[in-house]
Amino acid sequence: MIEVKNLVKRYGNHTAVNDLSFTVNRGQILGFLGPNGAGKTTTMNIITGYISATEGTVTVNGIDVFEEPEEVKKMIGYLPEFPPLYPDLTVWEYLNFVADIKKVKKSARRQMVNDVMEATKIADMRNRLIKHLSKGYKQRVGLAQAIMGYPEVIILDEPTVGLDPKQIIEIRDLIRDLSKNHTVILSSHIMQEVNAVCDSVMIIDKGRLILQDKPENLSLHFGSTGGLKLVIKGNKNDVLNELKKIGRITKIEEKESLEEGTVSFTVYCKEDDDIREEVFYSMSKNNTPILEMQSIRMSLEDIFIKVTQDDAFINEDKPEVYEDKTEDLSSSADKEEVSNNAGDL
Amino acid sequence: MLAIYKKELRSYFTSMIGYVFISLFLAIIGVYFYIYNLVNRAANFEYTVANVSFIFVLLVPLLTMRIMAEENRQKTDQLLLTSPVTAADIVLGKFFAVFTILFMVVAVISTYPLIMSRFGEVPYASAYASLFGFLLLGGAYLAMGLYLSSLTESQVVAAVITFIVFFITLFMDNIAKSISTGSKSAFIFFTVLILIICFILWLMMHNLTVSVGTAVVGEGILLAIYLSKPALLEGSVIKVFNWLSANARFYNFYMGIFDLSDIIYYLSIIIIFLFLSIQVIKKKRWS
Numbered sequence: 134m135i136e137v138k139n140l141v142k143r144y145g146n147h148t149a150v151n152d153l154s155f156t157v158n159r160g161q162i163l164g165f166l167g168p169n170g171a172g173k174t175t176t177m178n179i180i181t182g183y184i185s186a187t188e189g190t191v192t193v194n195g196i197d198v199f200e201e202p203e204e205v206k207k208m209i210g211y212l213p214e215f216p217p218l219y220p221d222l223t224v225w226e227y228l229n230f231v232a233d234i235k236k237v238k239k240s241a242r243r244q245m246v247n248d249v250m251e252a253t254k255i256a257d258m259r260n261r262l263i264k265h266l267s268k269g270y271k272q273r274v275g276l277a278q279a280i281m282g283y284p285e286v287i288i289l290d291e292p293t294v295g296l297d298p299k300q301i302i303e304i305r306d307l308i309r310d311l312s313k314n315h316t317v318i319l320s321s322h323i324m325q326e327v328n329a330v331c332d333s334v335m336i337i338d339k340g341r342l343i344l345q346d347k348p349e350n351l352s353l354h355f356g357s358t359g360g361l362k363l364v365i366k367g368n369k370n371d372v373l374n375e376l377k378k379i380g381r382i383t384k385i386e387e388k389e390s391l392e393e394g395t396v397s398f399t400v401y402c403k404e405d406d407d408i409r410e411e412v413f414y415s416m417s418k419n420n421t422p423i424l425e426m427q428s429i430r431m432s433l434e435d436i437f438i439k440v441t442q443d444d445a446f447i448n449e450d451k452p453e454v455y456e457d458k459t460e461d462l463s464s465s466a467d468k469e470e471v472s473n474n475a476g477d478l
Numbered sequence: 479m480l481a482i483y484k485k486e487l488r489s490y491f492t493s494m495i496g497y498v499f500i501s502l503f504l505a506i507i508g509v510y511f512y513i514y515n516l517v518n519r520a521a522n523f524e525y526t527v528a529n530v531s532f533i534f535v536l537l538v539p540l541l542t543m544r545i546m547a548e549e550n551r552q553k554t555d556q557l558l559l560t561s562p563v564t565a566a567d568i569v570l571g572k573f574f575a576v577f578t579i580l581f582m583v584v585a586v587i588s589t590y591p592l593i594m595s596r597f598g599e600v601p602y603a604s605a606y607a608s609l610f611g612f613l614l615l616g617g618a619y620l621a622m623g624l625y626l627s628s629l630t631e632s633q634v635v636a637a638v639i640t641f642i643v644f645f646i647t648l649f650m651d652n653i654a655k656s657i658s659t660g661s662k663s664a665f666i667f668f669t670v671l672i673l674i675i676c677f678i679l680w681l682m683m684h685n686l687t688v689s690v691g692t693a694v695v696g697e698g699i700l701l702a703i704y705l706s707k708p709a710l711l712e713g714s715v716i717k718v719f720n721w722l723s724a725n726a727r728f729y730n731f732y733m734g735i736f737d738l739s740d741i742i743y744y745l746s747i748i749i750i751f752l753f754l755s756i757q758v759i760k761k762k763r764w765s
Contacts, residue, residue: 178556181560182559182560182763183556183559183560183763184762184763185763185764203562203564204562206560206561206562207562209560211556211557211560213553213556213557213560215553215556217552217553217554217555217556217557217558218552218554219485219489219552219554220552221489221492221493222485222488222489222492223492226485226488226492230481230484230485231557231561233480233481233484233485234481234482234557234558234561234562234563235561235562236562262492278557
């Protein structure tokens with residue numbers, strides 16, 4: 134459906150997109166994931182024909198964006214980073230205008246504008262001027278604009294920015310609904326969103342594709358972390374000594390304890406090792422009961438941070454990087470903090 | 479194009495802009511009409527039209543400053559440029575919408591000669607010829623303003639630049655009158671002009687060969703003309719200045735001269751600036 138080949142975009146000396154290639158199949162939801170300035174928006178702007186590429190080709194349904202932009206634009210609905218709204222028009226006037234420039238037939242226009250307003254839940258705002266709408270409503274009007282005319286491809290640049298949690302869920306449902314008949318590309322730096330909505334995730338950093346896979350498969354690229362979070366009742370040194378006796382543990386991190394009289398640790402072992410039983414019996418024998426035990430699974434956040442922070446990974450040095458980390462007993466104490474913050478990204 | 483035209487026109491009237499401008503135009507023209515025709519008891523409506531033509535310099539920059547600049551700033555150009563409309567559709571739709579505002583004004587004031595006719599003989603031909611010229615002159619100014627607005631994201635910058643450019647065109651014919659007609663001064667003038675053009679070329683392309691080449695070729699041709707047929711250059715500077723003066727040709731209409739070349743002049747100014755605006759939009763994609 135969409136085929137991007139060796140896309141390069143340079144602004145003077147700055148390379149925004151660097152040799153990006155990927156394909157999106159019909160009915161798929163592809164998620165672009167990447168930190169700010171990774172080239173997500175630039176890539177989307179190129180696919181939609183808003184800006185040109187320095188090198189490379191983009192085809193939609195076999196039609197080249199650079200050769201026949203008007204044909205391709207007919208097939209694409211685009212919600213840019215800032216919803217392109219006219220503040221002086223009412224919602225209804227605006228959507229009518231959008232239907233008009235997207236060549237929706239006059240007879241079908243009224244019905245379609247109403248349907249789209251229903252779908253994005255803005256029908257009750259139809260007679261308000263856009264400048265009087267809240268950020269969330271503006272975003273939804275922008276989304277309504279993108280799906281107007283029901284184009285085959287819908288491209289959404291951070292569609293849920295500025296929405297409240299309930300609206301986010303609604304919009305995600307809407308996007309999932311849309312994917313039944315449309316191909317969707319969306320960008321985000323919110324991991325849960327990509328996890329919840331997309332069939333396929335592309336992680337982009339510094340204009341380069343780092344990896345592409347299904348969200349559930351992403352962690353396979355790194356193996357499981359093999360670790361446990363523990364909250365144990367007892368004396369710190371006592372517990373630590375006992376834990377150190379377990380040979381299969383490769384790394385022990387101490388955490389701040391939240392409860393009086395307890396200690397918290399994160400322990401790591403080899404990837405495919407299961408040390409839960411051993412830890413349990415050892416603590417039981419030591420008379421320091423385990424209050425909480427939780428296996429660490431690598432979340433999308435962890436993967437994202439790992440991928441975009443490790444320059445080594447970009448050089449395809451994946452296994453080594455991973456081992457470096459596990460053997461390093463001292464310096465990765467801040468890992469936990471980093472992954473806690475990842476949700477705010 | 480029609481979609482953009484309708485939307486533009488609607489937004490002139492959902493915001494205050496449309497009403498404010500039409501009433502401002504009409505108020506100023508009304509004052510002139512009152513002074514020139516009613517107080518002075520002249521039947522020639524063209525007096526009013528000729529004297530009031532300066533309002534374009536004041537009002538058009540304010541009317542056109544937002545046309546493209548606001549789209550650039552609000553990022554709504556992204557909607558237009560990713561929709562199946564061409565750059566020409568966008569520019570023409572916007573131009574005709576703003577021209578419609580002007581047309582409404584002219585439609586209202588075209589009834590003034592009819593009102594006057596109740597009190598005596600009115601020379602309709604020159605009155606309506608001057609109104610037609612007024613419309614063409616306005617169209618040319620609007621096209622220039624639209625082009626200058628497409629160059630920037632800031633309405634204020636657009637308004638100021640447009641105002642300066644209009645001001646220069648307004649005084650161009652006065653400047654032309656005071657310029658020497660000799661072939662030597664023409665030679666110096668064109669030399670400076672060629673150098674300026676080459677400097678702009680260099681700024682745009684950063685290509686030394688092209689700009690120096692243009693300078694050498696241009697200067698060579700100029701020198702050849704100057705040496706072989708200096709008569710060709712005599713008075714040519716004035717011609718250039720007059721050509722640049724949008725107002726000079728308007729006075730032909732005012733004097734009742736309905737010259738086809740004047741109409742073509744204004745139409746070509748409109749077409750050139752609309753064409754340039756289209757290029758600005760297209761260029762944005764490639765820069």
